[in-house]
Amino acid sequence: MEDFENNHAQDLDSETIFIVSQTFKALGDPTRIRILNLLFTKECSVNEIAETLDIRQSTVSHQLRFLKNLRLVKYRREGTSLYYSHDDEHVMLILKQMIDHACHS
Amino acid sequence: MEDFENNHAQDLDSETIFIVSQTFKALGDPTRIRILNLLFTKECSVNEIAETLDIRQSTVSHQLRFLKNLRLVKYRREGTSLYYSHDDEHVMLILKQMIDHACHS
DNA sequence: TCGATATATGTTAATGTGTTCATATAATAC
DNA sequence: GTATTATATGAACACATTAACATATATCGA
Numbered sequence: 001m002e003d004f005e006n007n008h009a010q011d012l013d014s015e016t017i018f019i020v021s022q023t024f025k026a027l028g029d030p031t032r033i034r035i036l037n038l039l040f041t042k043e044c045s046v047n048e049i050a051e052t053l054d055i056r057q058s059t060v061s062h063q064l065r066f067l068k069n070l071r072l073v074k075y076r077r078e079g080t081s082l083y084y085s086h087d088d089e090h091v092m093l094i095l096k097q098m099i100d101h102a103c104h105s
Numbered sequence: 106m107e108d109f110e111n112n113h114a115q116d117l118d119s120e121t122i123f124i125v126s127q128t129f130k131a132l133g134d135p136t137r138i139r140i141l142n143l144l145f146t147k148e149c150s151v152n153e154i155a156e157t158l159d160i161r162q163s164t165v166s167h168q169l170r171f172l173k174n175l176r177l178v179k180y181r182r183e184g185t186s187l188y189y190s191h192d193d194e195h196v197m198l199i200l201k202q203m204i205d206h207a208c209h210s
Numbered sequence: 211t212c213g214a215t216a217t218a219t220g221t222t223a224a225t226g227t228g229t230t231c232a233t234a235t236a237a238t239a240c
Numbered sequence: 241g242t243a244t245t246a247t248a249t250g251a252a253c254a255c256a257t258t259a260a261c262a263t264a265t266a267t268c269g270a
Contacts, residue, residue: 010157012142012204017135019207020200025133029228030126037117046247052115059229061248080237080246090206094199095125099117101195102124134258151217164259166218185216185267212270219264226257234249240242 026070027095031055032063036086036095039073043085131175132200136160137168141191141200144178148190 012020026032034053038044044052050060064084067073074087086092117125131137139158143149149157155165169189172178179192191197 010143010146011139016204016207017138020203021133021135021138023203023207024129024138025227028126028130028133030122031228033122033126033129034116038115041115047245056230057247058231058249062228065248077237080244082247090202094202094206097195097199098125098128099121101199102121102128136258152215161260162217163219163261167259170218182267185214187217214269215267217264217266219262221262222260224258224260227255228253229255230251230253232250234247236247237245239244 023070023072023091026067026072027091027098029063031059032067033095035060035063035067036072036092037099039084039086040092040096043083045081045083047081049084128175128177128196131172131177132196132203134168136164137172138200140165140168140172141177141197142204144189144191145197145201148188150186150188152186154189 027036031053034055035049038049038052046057046060046064049055049064050057053060064073064075068075072086072088072091073084075082075084077083132141136158139160140154143154143157151162151165151169154160154169155162158165169178169180173180177191177193177196178189180187180189182188
């Protein structure tokens, strides 16, 4: 039997495992969670993120690159500033669910 | 304004951040994903998990302890065997969503 | 009590991760 | 062109993580 839409196979194929673990790994860090949670509300420049969350600019930039590689965020330029926003509705929904889950426990 | 049920604060409180990142970290490893995915279907003994997924017994045991500490799995004893099953419906639902998400991308 | 089986645990080595500092690049205004 | 501001990048370090091996513990049956 094919197992295309119905994921109850005994084991997953390696590509699926890779993507899923990579994405959860992205969400498995306090700094990245805070950044994504901020981007929930609004688009932000790198400096806005750094100042709002009190994290060094280079740290924010490194983590944004990480999130960008996974297509979890995108940006647009405006002068010398880059405005970042989230780029994966589904993953953001999953993040929101986990935050709600944590708040109720 | 209070921000109890409505999580769109600029920043999250540190305990929420900790729980959320810990839980995602648990899901951010290929071995643990495979184990949890197997437990989706059915309760399994440690050996069953190790054999089905072709992972060493000690590795499975270590990862199960990890998942147990986060209350993501539970077990019952039957003779010398321990039968593990999942113990957090909500997190399992989140895992399933991410797997489906990965399959459609 | 002893042997067999199932599982857990301690240790170690290799690898990966996150932050920092220093510096480079890019866009803009002058 | 230069200065200024915003952001990215590279290197280095401390720390965490993973899997493997060896060994310990626990349950059961004889």
